[in-house]
Amino acid sequence: xxxxxxxxxxxxxxxxxxxxxxxxxxxxxxxxxxxxxxxxxxxxxxxxxxxxxxxxxxxxxxxxxxxxxxxxxxxxxxxxxxxxxxxxxxxxxxxxxxxxxxxxxxxxxxxxxxxxxxxxxxxxxxxxxxxxxxxxxxxxxxxxxxxxxxxxxxxxxxxxxxxxxxxxxxxxxxxxxxxxxxxxxxxxxxxxxxxxxxxxxxxxxxxxxxxxxxx
Amino acid sequence: xxxxxxxxxxxxxxxxxxxxxxxxxxxxxxxxxxxxxxxxxxxxxxxxxxxxxxxxxxxxxxxxxxxxxxxxxxxxxxxxxxxxxxxxxxxxxxxxxxxxxxxxxxxxxxxxxxxxxxxxxxxxxxxxxxxxxxxxxxxxxxxxxxxxxxxxxxxxxxxxxxxxxxxxxxxxxxxxxxxxxxxxxxxxxxxxxxxxxxxx
Numbered sequence: 001x002x003x004x005x006x007x008x009x010x011x012x013x014x015x016x017x018x019x020x021x022x023x024x025x026x027x028x029x030x031x032x033x034x035x036x037x038x039x040x041x042x043x044x045x046x047x048x049x050x051x052x053x054x055x056x057x058x059x060x061x062x063x064x065x066x067x068x069x070x071x072x073x074x075x076x077x078x079x080x081x082x083x084x085x086x087x088x089x090x091x092x093x094x095x096x097x098x099x100x101x102x103x104x105x106x107x108x109x110x111x112x113x114x115x116x117x118x119x120x121x122x123x124x125x126x127x128x129x130x131x132x133x134x135x136x137x138x139x140x141x142x143x144x145x146x147x148x149x150x151x152x153x154x155x156x157x158x159x160x161x162x163x164x165x166x167x168x169x170x171x172x173x174x175x176x177x178x179x180x181x182x183x184x185x186x187x188x189x190x191x192x193x194x195x196x197x198x199x200x201x202x203x204x205x206x207x208x209x210x211x212x213x214x215x
Numbered sequence: 216x217x218x219x220x221x222x223x224x225x226x227x228x229x230x231x232x233x234x235x236x237x238x239x240x241x242x243x244x245x246x247x248x249x250x251x252x253x254x255x256x257x258x259x260x261x262x263x264x265x266x267x268x269x270x271x272x273x274x275x276x277x278x279x280x281x282x283x284x285x286x287x288x289x290x291x292x293x294x295x296x297x298x299x300x301x302x303x304x305x306x307x308x309x310x311x312x313x314x315x316x317x318x319x320x321x322x323x324x325x326x327x328x329x330x331x332x333x334x335x336x337x338x339x340x341x342x343x344x345x346x347x348x349x350x351x352x353x354x355x356x357x358x359x360x361x362x363x364x365x366x367x368x369x370x371x372x373x374x375x376x377x378x379x380x381x382x383x384x385x386x387x388x389x390x391x392x393x394x395x396x397x398x399x400x401x402x403x404x405x406x407x408x409x410x411x412x413x414x415x
Binding site: 005011014015017038039042043045046047049050052053058059060061062063065066067069070073080 | 248249257270371392399
């Protein structure tokens with residue numbers, strides 16, 4: 001037997017949890033090879049020593065400490081009470097609701113734009129300048145749309161004015177009022193800080209808030 | 216040595232009482248949690264102590280292990296042995312602490328566990344060997360040490376160790392072989408040689 005074969009056989013016997021010092025082939029080689037004999041002598045008792053460690057002299061009882069810490073950990077990870085109704089806490093329901101709100105917004109926009117197919121859409125409402133606001137007539141978003149120049153019938157004009165003012169009001173909330181409206185709502189929303197799409201979720205929720213306001 | 220085959224040993228079926236205790240723990244039964252900790256604290260501490268070579272750190276890590284185990288018991292697959300899963304968590308906690316230690320200057324010298332009592336020459340030899348093995352183990356790679364202790368100290372099979380350490384069986388085998396080789400070389404370099412009679 002060569003030294004490499006000795007090493008392999010030694011490892012194999014240890015893998016099989018057998019006693020290498022009782023193996024005749026190893027002993028034969030060890031008798032002729034001082035290095036391998038030293039290896040064989042050294043490993044004797046080593047693994048019994050390690051196995052004896054399995055009964056460790058733990059001087060303290062961990063039970064009380066562990067139970068106190070486990071109770072504290074479970075208290076800190078208990079689900080928070082949410083302001084939102086239970087069905088809104090499900091992310092799929094939340095996304096579906098947002099998608100429906102976005103679809104409503106799109107339909108409303110389409111409907112509004114179809115009132116005047118041959119007429120260019122009115123310009124996007126600009127923020128009122130302080131010096132153009134007349135006293136007693138605070139500039140609401142509905143005043144910013146120059147719908148009077150369109151040639152609508154009375155019924156269509158009323159509907160267009162109504163829809164336009166709602167749309168403008170929605171846009172107004174999305175761009176200006178969201179800091180007040182959406183943040184109050186989002187402050188109660190159980191959003192995780194590490195959630196990667198939290199930002200886009202917030203934006204979509206803002207859109208949904210705008211759509212709700214419009215409707 | 217028991218003659219039990221380490222490579223071919225199948226994953227032992229989980230004793231029913233362990234499954235029952237775990238189910239009670241999941242139901243929030245404090246007595247069952249205490250039973251679980253009491254049942255395995257010696258083994259967990261034993262692994263932590265040999266991994267960390269520091270009693271205080273080992274107690275802390277054993278405690279941390281049980282807190283984690285109780286918190287994640289629902290993730291344990293009761294078709295698989297409980298002990299390897301538990302020891303894997305303990306081993307991972309220890310390796311995390313060791314990695315943290317390596318980033319800091321070493322302030323805790325490795326102290327072998329010496330009982331405060333007189334003992335005869337044979338005990339002294341055994342104690343000297345135990346101390347040297349502790350020191351030798353501290354020098355080998357963390358993964359090797361964990362696998363080595365799981366095999367030789369806790370007598371888990373290669374399959375259980377591979378599963379709990381989440382690596383191929385061949386890798387575990389290599390780690391344990393290297394750990395043995397390094398440990399034997401260390402003991403030889405320290406002149407720790409047990410005289411044996413060879414059947415020549």
